[in-house]
Amino acid sequence: MPATYYEARLTLNPDFNEIVMAELGQIGYESFVETDEGLLAYIIDEQFDAAQLQQLVDDYQSMTPITVEYQQLEPKNWNEEWEKNYQPIEVAGKIRVRASYHEPNPAFQYEIVIDPKMSFGTGHHETTTLVMEQQLSLDHQGKSLLDVGSGTGILAILGELLGATKLTAFDIEEWAYLNAVENAEMNGCKHMTVFQGTIEDCPHDTYDIVLANINRNILLREIPIYETFLKAGGTMMVSGFYEFDIADITQKAEEVGLKLVAQKTLNQWATLRFEKP
Template sequence: MNYTELQLTLPADYTDIFMAELGALGFESFVETDEGLSAYISESDFDETAVQSVIDKYADQTAIAYQINSLEKKNWNEEWERNYQPIEVQDRIRVRASFHEPDAGFQYDIVINPKMSFGTGHHETTAMMLEHQLSVDAAGKTVLDVGSGTGILAILAALQGAERVVAFDIEEWAIENARENAELNGCSQIEVFQGTIHEVNPTERFDIVLANINRNVLLDDIPVYVRLMKPDSTLLVSGFYEQDALDIEEKGLAEGLIKTGQLSRNKWVSLRFIKSTRGL
């Protein structure tokens, strides 16, 4: 089977967005490049009109150029392995693929084979969420991971000693990947299901809620997160830009949350809130 390579020239801020958009069109693998992103799909499944529609969707936000190449069958696992490098967070977390050797110098060794899911720690939002998690005591706690992708945030919570972790995503392939990664890391306390926040049992209450999604979903769903949170629980959010941080913060405050931390990286932001009945 021959493959089509789509080489996109676009800003780094849009890399994750286009991986998600192209994944929905059937693209099977992705490689981040200095210019932007290379995406791969079987020649028979490639639809240039669909690709152009995605590009047109963001045309008023940024300049995007692309080139199409036809490739002979090749070892895609080898290509992916050559471009996937481990990342480190605060000298305490190392995120690697299963073909990388472990490093005992890190407190948390997380194995992520991402396939088509997103959340390897390479993107700023995921890295900031992991960094925030290091400041939250998850031992013996219940955790909800919203839009779990690869399951990386759920896995860290489990490795931190969480008693129970519930994770969900709307994409079937993300669910399969999160389950595989949970097994790779020996995290049997992680439960993964396909759906949205509205499929979470409304009678459940969580100590920690993790949501690395986007501005619009957060603004819509923060009230639901708050209803699912115990008193003195923690909410960590990311997936939005600096210019959107105030809107997210105000939404949290309107729902009775107290902002206790903020991280910023390359114009992306992650916020930490607590739901407290006592105030500060």
């Protein structure tokens, strides 16, 4: 049966759209449409919390005039609706991300097939693009890789295409876990293990590469844990936060002995690359 969603219609200064989207994403909103008046945000009905939404709006009242209205939408196949507007994307001229119903393009060195099913990580978001771009400059050959909060599994899939031979990916959401399993199969991944859970559920091992494209609050809490999964000489890349969070994220990583070696931003989103001495 098609999922039922709530639509929240937020009226606010468009300058605040990005940060409010990030906040909404942290409380379960899955997709957004920017309008001339502000934002439309969508969340599956069982996760909708009117009081939580109103609290977020109240928190921003001192920064921008903001109002919200919401309604429950008629059930429909949202994946089918979304697919109508889903176009392949290109990263750094070398990677093409497409859905299974798009024609292949052999002009690209790496082509990844992703059918999102509402999972985060189609490559369309700036943070996913940033991490993938950084992965191209990182030696994956014969390496091990841990993908934290993997969404569609796109980063781990790219890791295997780049030569990694032991990959673990996990996500707390069941639909994301199932989607990553499906996408790994579609891309012929032979070395990738996917499970549902958190870093606390991850069998403790060490990896050459740790990727975490999540959000600021989770990173600040869990970077010390990720460091214990990283081999000496290994690389950790984190994303999912804004430029103004770079200092806090860097400080947390440096507290556990990691060294910042690269950073890149795109439309105010940031990716940081650390090494473990």
